[in-house]
Amino acid sequence: MSALNHIISSCTVGHNTVCKDGARLFTPSPGHPDEISSQSLNDFLMSIYRSLQLDYPKFYKMDQLSKLGWLASELVLRDFRLPEEWQPEDIGIVLTNANSSLDTDIKYLDTVKDIPSPAVFVYTLPNIMIGEISIRNKFKGENAFFIFDRFDAAFLEQYVGQLLDTGLLKACICGWVDVLGEEYRAAVFLVTHDHPGDTASPTLFTKENLDKIFMEENGNVSK
Amino acid sequence: MTDVFVVSDNILSPLGWTTAENFTRLKEAVPGIRLHGEATFSTGPFYAALFNQELDQYLSRLLPDAGDLTRFEQLLVASIRQALAGSGVAASDPETILIISSTKGNIPLLEAPEPIPDLKNRISLFSSAQRVASYLHFAHRPLVVSNACISGLLGIITGSRLIQSGRYKNAVVAGADLISKFVLSGFQSFQAVSPEPCRPFDKDRTGITLGEASATMILTCKKDHLSHPIIKVLGGRTGNDANHISGPSRSGNELSYIIQKVLRDASVSAQDIDFISAHGTATLYNDEMEAKAISLAGMDAVPVNSLKGYYGHTLGAAGLVESIITIASMKEDLVLPTMGFREHGVTKPIHVNRSLLHTPLEYCLKTASGFGGCNAAVLYSKTQQRP
Numbered sequence: 001m002s003a004l005n006h007i008i009s010s011c012t013v014g015h016n017t018v019c020k021d022g023a024r025l026f027t028p029s030p031g032h033p034d035e036i037s038s039q040s041l042n043d044f045l046m047s048i049y050r051s052l053q054l055d056y057p058k059f060y061k062m063d064q065l066s067k068l069g070w071l072a073s074e075l076v077l078r079d080f081r082l083p084e085e086w087q088p089e090d091i092g093i094v095l096t097n098a099n100s101s102l103d104t105d106i107k108y109l110d111t112v113k114d115i116p117s118p119a120v121f122v123y124t125l126p127n128i129m130i131g132e133i134s135i136r137n138k139f140k141g142e143n144a145f146f147i148f149d150r151f152d153a154a155f156l157e158q159y160v161g162q163l164l165d166t167g168l169l170k171a172c173i174c175g176w177v178d179v180l181g182e183e184y185r186a187a188v189f190l191v192t193h194d195h196p197g198d199t200a201s202p203t204l205f206t207k208e209n210l211d212k213i214f215m216e217e218n219g220n221v222s223k
Numbered sequence: 224m225t226d227v228f229v230v231s232d233n234i235l236s237p238l239g240w241t242t243a244e245n246f247t248r249l250k251e252a253v254p255g256i257r258l259h260g261e262a263t264f265s266t267g268p269f270y271a272a273l274f275n276q277e278l279d280q281y282l283s284r285l286l287p288d289a290g291d292l293t294r295f296e297q298l299l300v301a302s303i304r305q306a307l308a309g310s311g312v313a314a315s316d317p318e319t320i321l322i323i324s325s326t327k328g329n330i331p332l333l334e335a336p337e338p339i340p341d342l343k344n345r346i347s348l349f350s351s352a353q354r355v356a357s358y359l360h361f362a363h364r365p366l367v368v369s370n371a372c373i374s375g376l377l378g379i380i381t382g383s384r385l386i387q388s389g390r391y392k393n394a395v396v397a398g399a400d401l402i403s404k405f406v407l408s409g410f411q412s413f414q415a416v417s418p419e420p421c422r423p424f425d426k427d428r429t430g431i432t433l434g435e436a437s438a439t440m441i442l443t444c445k446k447d448h449l450s451h452p453i454i455k456v457l458g459g460r461t462g463n464d465a466n467h468i469s470g471p472s473r474s475g476n477e478l479s480y481i482i483q484k485v486l487r488d489a490s491v492s493a494q495d496i497d498f499i500s501a502h503g504t505a506t507l508y509n510d511e512m513e514a515k516a517i518s519l520a521g522m523d524a525v526p527v528n529s530l531k532g533y534y535g536h537t538l539g540a541a542g543l544v545e546s547i548i549t550i551a552s553m554k555e556d557l558v559l560p561t562m563g564f565r566e567h568g569v570t571k572p573i574h575v576n577r578s579l580l581h582t583p584l585e586y587c588l589k590t591a592s593g594f595g596g597c598n599a600a601v602l603y604s605k606t607q608q609r610p
Contacts, residue, residue: 127593140480144368
């Protein structure tokens, strides 16, 4: 296969920090570390949403997992102009995590004691996040949600690479989005086939590069 | 392109412990759905196809050394072990991958009256799959698919892709889901549960009936253990409606698109399709969307059925159970009736089958759709000659 797959953009979220393409983009309340550490995940996600100056009322009704994945997808897509010839079916979404929808499962079961909430129940599947991103962007291509014990870069390179190499997709939003209680972590990538984007030295879609980006957010932000 | 063959399968359901038992019950028009009155997880009577105590006796006979495997994990082990027997595929073969499909896995443990030690780890779908893999001595870490009601088909599609990529030679694809207060109350809160056994594609359909099952399909590219007729997975795709997280597309365009793409990938035309095993959940919107998709794909005349009237909606197992019954149908050239269907209730003139229909079955399509707007389609073929 002569054409190469590239990581056009990446977004990592963790430790109250958002990075896009390796650069720290957003840390709430700079200079007030105490405030940061006491901030809840929901407050953090809401402050990212506000800082991006988005107007998307559906965001408010999403669960934490969908909010996190949706925000990360907004960021990787932000500066990328989709080629006009790409159809909705050419763009897919493949996401992974460890805790499925357990965060919302527990919240749903709490409502069952009183009146079961359909608005919460609908989020008790991890792929609802894929649906939210698809609705926002009108992406209709391949969907898949896989559960691992840890970020599996080799699997993503293989599975998403095959979707791109066999022509099923021209681009794919892929990565890891995990939430349980106040613990959360996201690393989301926009990957394309035969379209290196605008940068002079595009990043190849390899497991080494995926792992490097996934790790850099972990307190070792270089820029 | 590498051929992917289906060499063995198993269905463990309230209708029986083997594929053959299940298919016999279906031909006899025996439903798995019954009225349940006093289950601990409902506030009133409800219809569902649930395992009874016979299953627990069967599991304890079959797996006397099951140790601390949960009921969900035992169901997977029991089904996988049966499918592996005589398949020519070994779990311990480094060329074999185990794929587990489930929507909720061990989530019923959240409702346990007594606190469960290490609950977070026990509930994780990946650790469940690992316990199943290690009990059965699989060489590799398992792969876990959890993508709502297309999970079973996505497992089969993923297995086929991994074989075609050359990464593995064999894929053991297993799926299971159990019904608990969690799932039942959730669908009830959506007012999606039918007060009578579900009636797919019927004019008076009023929603789904839930069901429990575990099922396994074994895929391989090796030709040494093929029996006749030869069943192949010719292709499969998934996609998204990009319309609504809990309701299907109003047009059916998106499911129709992937059906047409799957046919084109395999160089098969709509006229070649002999039978469609639909998702047919018996909700107003799902069945209408599917009818539109089938019609748009030019398959109004093709016999269609839904098995939900026998099994209920078995969630993460549904795509596997219904694919396996499709294959059993292909082997006997027999399309089963759609239990619960009486009067045509969708706006497109699709051919919902209502009788035991003897007809040659060479190319058959299985479709599924789920929450999150996801759709999937898989194409199976039958050939008599050795490839």
